[in-house]
Amino acid sequence: MAVPFRQFVVKVNSRCNLACDYCYMYEAADQGWRRQPVTAAPRTLRRTAQRIGEHAATHRLSAVSVVLHGGEPLLTDPDDLGAFVHEVRARVPAGCAVRATVQTNGVLLTERRLRALAGHRIRVGLSLDGGLAHHNRHRIDHAGRPAWAGIRRAARLLAEPGHRAGYAGVLCVIDLESDPVEVYESLLRLDPPALALLLPHGNWTTPPPGLPGGLPDPAAARPTPYGDWLCAVFDRWWRDDRRRVRIRLFQECVALLLGLPAAGEALGLQPFDAVVVETDGSIEQVDALKTAYPGATETGLDVFRHPFDAALRHPGVVARQDGRAALAEDCQRCPLVEVCGAGHYAHRYREGHGFRNPSVYCADLQRLIRHVAAALRRAADPEAAPVAGAAP
Numbered sequence: 410m411a412v413p414f415r416q417f418v419v420k421v422n423s424r425c426n427l428a429c430d431y432c433y434m435y436e437a438a439d440q441g442w443r444r445q446p447v448t449a450a451p452r453t454l455r456r457t458a459q460r461i462g463e464h465a466a467t468h469r470l471s472a473v474s475v476v477l478h479g480g481e482p483l484l485t486d487p488d489d490l491g492a493f494v495h496e497v498r499a500r501v502p503a504g505c506a507v508r509a510t511v512q513t514n515g516v517l518l519t520e521r522r523l524r525a526l527a528g529h530r531i532r533v534g535l536s537l538d539g540g541l542a543h544h545n546r547h548r549i550d551h552a553g554r555p556a557w558a559g560i561r562r563a564a565r566l567l568a569e570p571g572h573r574a575g576y577a578g579v580l581c582v583i584d585l586e587s588d589p590v591e592v593y594e595s596l597l598r599l600d601p602p603a604l605a606l607l608l609p610h611g612n613w614t615t616p617p618p619g620l621p622g623g624l625p626d627p628a629a630a631r632p633t634p635y636g637d638w639l640c641a642v643f644d645r646w647w648r649d650d651r652r653r654v655r656i657r658l659f660q661e662c663v664a665l666l667l668g669l670p671a672a673g674e675a676l677g678l679q680p681f682d683a684v685v686v687e688t689d690g691s692i693e694q695v696d697a698l699k700t701a702y703p704g705a706t707e708t709g710l711d712v713f714r715h716p717f718d719a720a721l722r723h724p725g726v727v728a729r730q731d732g733r734a735a736l737a738e739d740c741q742r743c744p745l746v747e748v749c750g751a752g753h754y755a756h757r758y759r760e761g762h763g764f765r766n767p768s769v770y771c772a773d774l775q776r777l778i779r780h781v782a783a784a785l786r787r788a789a790d791p792e793a794a795p796v797a798g799a800a801p
């Protein structure tokens with residue numbers, strides 16, 4: 410049975426003030442952003458709010474999450490963002506909480522904007538690649554100038570006691586050229602309440618940096634640079650900081666290993682419940698799919714003509730809500746499938762074979778999951794001998 414959407418990613422602006430060279434929005438196979446209006450018109454946002462309210466009422470949702478996204482969402486005035494969020498809150502049924510976040514590169518974040526966002530109960534998530542200038546060398550503006558000074562100012566502002574309540578956390582894409590522990594420690598110094606460590610988007614046809622493409626074969630020996638990177642961070646976090654900062658990927662891995670539910674996109678078999686509204690009102694699947702092929706996110710639906718329920722019937726959404734049955738046979742047979750869930754959907758793609766493949770990060774995910782499992786075993790029984798196959 411279809412699981413309702415609970416996370417609505419709303420593109421308020423389709424352009425960005427930065428030109429990061431790895432950006433999956435502007436540098437990937439899909440260049441659909443070029444056809445999008447620069448900003449979402451007020452009538453598009455009003456209709457989106459109405460559709461979110463309708464969906465929340467139809468499915469009697471007790472909470473929804475609204476992520477204000479772009480491009481760079483702070484190219485839109487915070488009071489306009491606030492007006493949209495206010496409209497969503499007015500449209501959902503009584504008792505349905507609306508959690509609103511703006512996901513920004515931070516460069517345009519000022520004290521005034523931050524206060525305005527807080528006034529509208531919109532929290533701020535910051536996207537960066539580490540807590541030092543050289544980690545952010547790929548984050549440049551359209552003239553090629555480094556964005557780091559603006560990012561650092563935003564991070565400092567958010568960490569101030571007066572703004573901390575509105576600090577949702579930091580989102581960081583892994584760069585193998587950066588030392589994992591150095592990146593982690595530098596991010597901790599920014600004092601985020603939560604940290605999302607993301608694998609760069611890639612697939613079997615367009616592999617991520619540092620990984621070969623080729624044929625999906627979970628039995629083949631493959632390098633695990635991302636697994637190694639994450640294990641190094643996990644060890645520090647597990648030993649010193651797991652009560653200080655939330656790291657979603659690690660917390661989900663621990664929860665899933667313990668047989669608990671975990672609602673994330675990177676691991677597990679739980680149905681995916683996020684949907685995107687583009688600046689023209691198109692209803693789309695999440696942006697990460699843009700890295701697969703042009704048009705991969707399109708559903709042919711829009712908020713003017715269709716309720717979000719129509720998107721729940723789209724084959725791409727159904728495939729992401731179908732659990733183990735929708736996975737490749739190798740994944741269905743895999744002993745780690747309950748935890749791994751074949752990883753992020755976008756990372757399974759292979760040209761000519763669609764998404765029914767193991768993750769291009771299969772070996773890395775195995776490395777991380779076994780490593781976390783070993784840490785859990787040691788925590789439960791410090792005398793326990795290492796288990797065969799559980800690489801430390």
Ligand code: SF4
Nearest residue numbers: 740743749767768771
């Ligand atoms: S479930 Fe994960 S670890 Fe297992 S084969 Fe699939 S991608 Fe690989």
